[in-house]
Amino acid sequence: xxxxxxxxxxxxxxxxxxxxxxxxxxxxxxxxxxxxxxxxxxxxxxxxxxxxxxxxxxxxxxxxxxxxxxxxxxxxxxxxxxxxxxxxxxxxxxxxxxxxxxx
Numbered sequence: 001x002x003x004x005x006x007x008x009x010x011x012x013x014x015x016x017x018x019x020x021x022x023x024x025x026x027x028x029x030x031x032x033x034x035x036x037x038x039x040x041x042x043x044x045x046x047x048x049x050x051x052x053x054x055x056x057x058x059x060x061x062x063x064x065x066x067x068x069x070x071x072x073x074x075x076x077x078x079x080x081x082x083x084x085x086x087x088x089x090x091x092x093x094x095x096x097x098x099x100x101x102x103x
Contacts, residue, residue, distance in 0.1 A: 008040060008048075015059060019066050033063055 015033055018025070025033070041056040048055075067073055 008044070011036065012055075012059065015063075019059075019062050024070050024072060025066065030063070030067060034060070037063065 015037075018029070018033070022029075037056055037060050041060070044056045045051070045053050052058075
């Protein structure tokens with residue numbers, strides 16, 4: 001998704017549609033969207049006083065939630081848990097998932 005030829009509100013509208021209707025985002029789409037949002041997050045509220053405060057943080061939350069609920073993330077999480085099971089079986093140890101270290 002190229003965001004170069006639109007004003008900020010048009011870009012945000014396109015991002016909103018992408019997040020609402022695309023089942024999966026490529027890594028490039030994710031990175032480009034995240035970069036754009038991070039670039040404008042500190043100035044958007046000041047430059048758009050007619051919009052809700054914190055709007056860009058809402059977009060970032062939506063972007064991260066979209067990534068976490070995507071099938072690609074679920075597959076990666078499943079692979080991680082399978083690797084954890086194999087490690088525990090091979091080492092007969094408990095792996096702390098919350099801190100990602102062996103106890």
